[in-house]
Amino acid sequence: MxxxxxxxxxxxxxxxxxxxxxxxxxxxxxxxxxxxxxxxxxxxxxxxxxxxxxxxxxxxxxxxxxxxxxxxxxxxxxxxxxxxxxxxxxxxxxxxxxxxxxxxxxxxxxxxxxxxIHARTLSADDLHDPEISTLVAAKLKEFHDLDMPGPKDVFLWDRLRKWLKVAISLSSPEEAKEFCLDALENEIQIIEREFSVDNQLIGFCHNDLQYGNIMIDEDTRSITIIDYEYASYNPVAYDLANHFCEMAANYHSETPHILDYSKYPDLEERQRFVHAYLSSSGNEPSNLEVEHLLQEAEKYTLANHLLWGLWGIISDHVNDIDFDYMEYARQRFRQYWLRKPTLMSSSEASNDDCVNVVS
The missing domain is CATH 3.30.200.20 (Phosphorylase Kinase; domain 1)
Incomplete structure (x- = not known):
């Protein structure tokens, strides 16, 4: 990032x-x-x-x-x-x-x-504009439907485990304790087991769809998605979850590391985006289809918080710019532990110790 x-x-x-x-x-x-x-x-x-x-x-x-x-x-x-x-x-x-x-x-x-590209990069506020959001949804569906070379297996879980190993290897004992890193292998297993259902849509995902990676031509209103460092095949619900989570960020503010979850899209915004996404292929989706993908995306926000939380920890050790990576990671993990009980059906849905550590 x-x-x-x-x-x-x-x-x-x-x-x-x-x-x-x-x-x-x-x-x-x-x-x-x-x-x-x-x-x-x-x-x-x-x-x-x-x-x-x-x-x-x-x-x-x-x-x-x-x-x-x-x-x-x-x-x-x-x-x-x-x-x-x-x-x-x-x-x-x-x-x-x-x-x-x-x-x-x-x-x-x-x-x-x-x-x-003769187009402008979107701003944080643009993501909440209904017209622009609809254009982004349609472009994202087009992106997901691309037939890209290489294996078409879900990459999310391997990436999570790899980043966890790197984060543990770089972290001090105090950091590992603060972020409950020893508990995260089990957390990954839990959410992978619950989320890996047979009927989920798999597509070529961007995996970092923040506003800075989206451009719009003001004349033609065409959308271009750029920067594919993290792109891979994944559940499309995960990519939607990532995009929704990025709506809480403003990387051009005076405090670019601070996430404002009051900006997380409300139910109406998310429904509109998912409907625009599903209908962009020309077929009107049923309310059940919209609701199903919406619920999947909400669950995958947990995996997204874990992934970018680990990114923050690693980045604090390998990057030296003026950005509070640890605070960014702290906010991501806090959201994971706070949201997990309401988004997981598993009986293993709470870990009070970790909630308290990152509070």
Whole structure:
């Protein structure tokens, strides 16, 4: 999610770009033919990027009206623990072929150059706009229906267990106790056993559908979903749950790590989103279908809180930017323990000790 600062690039100064990146950018600019000087470019850091440092690169053109632009993505340090960079690149290239995102224009060892999408990134408030939310729901259904290469097995549980092992290995005894890390293997088993039903919808999921990963073209009202680092096959209800949980976040506020759960979508908002999601294929869903997927999504918020809680703990140890990862993790785990008794039918539905620890 949150980016790691890369000191090799600074605002407006191409001299700080690594030589191989400057060479690649120059080659791109030269190939277009309308750039005044391929060596004259502007570097603009883009705020709110997650996992990587992202920059807009601009060249003046001979017409002077429409400059050439690309997106420069510099991979963050220490984040390879969360995903396989090779898999992420293959997903990016495959998504480009499907016409689902920006084209890949060039690669270098610790980053890549992408097509610049002429659209704006959504804001936190946009997610609550009924029109935009409906457009996002339809686009998400299209995303889930993509036929992507590789195994189509649910990846959520393996990822949870992997991140738990990493979190335990990095945490001090005090941190492990605070977050009840020793209890989480059992928690994962419980929710996996209860949630893994035969009739759930499985699709290619984004798994990090926060507002910064969604763009809208104001003219055409078309939605583009970007940044596929965490994408994999999963229950679609989990992806909906992730999106709903992200509505509590505002990563551009003065306290970007603070989650405001009063912003979590109410029942009407969630019903509208799920209905728009199911009906986007052209078939009107029944009330029962809407309710079923809605209930599944609510349950999967528990898995989402666990996953991003672990992400927060790990990030505190591998990232060094000004973001309170531990407090973010604390809020996620708090929601897990508070919501679990009402969302689980299992008799193993409460753990008062852990609720008290994270309160």
């Amino acid at each position: 949150m980016a790691v600062k890369n000191e090799n690039v600074s605002n407006g100064n191409e001299d700080h770009l690594p030589g191989e990146v400057k060479k690649l950018l120059k080659s791109l600019a030269s190939s277009w033919g309308d750039v005044i000087d391929p060596n004259t470019l502007e570097v603009i850091p883009l705020k709110g990027a997650m996992t990587n440092e992202v920059y807009q690169i601009i060249w003046p053109t001979q017409t002077g009206e429409f400059p050439r632009k690309v997106l420069l993505r510099v991979y963050g340090e220490g984040v390879d623990v969360f995903f396989d960079r090779g898999d992420e690149i293959r997903t990016f290239e495959c998504m480009s072929k499907h016409g689902q995102g920006p084209r890949l224009l060039g690669r270098f060892p610790n980053g890549r150059i992408e097509e610049f």
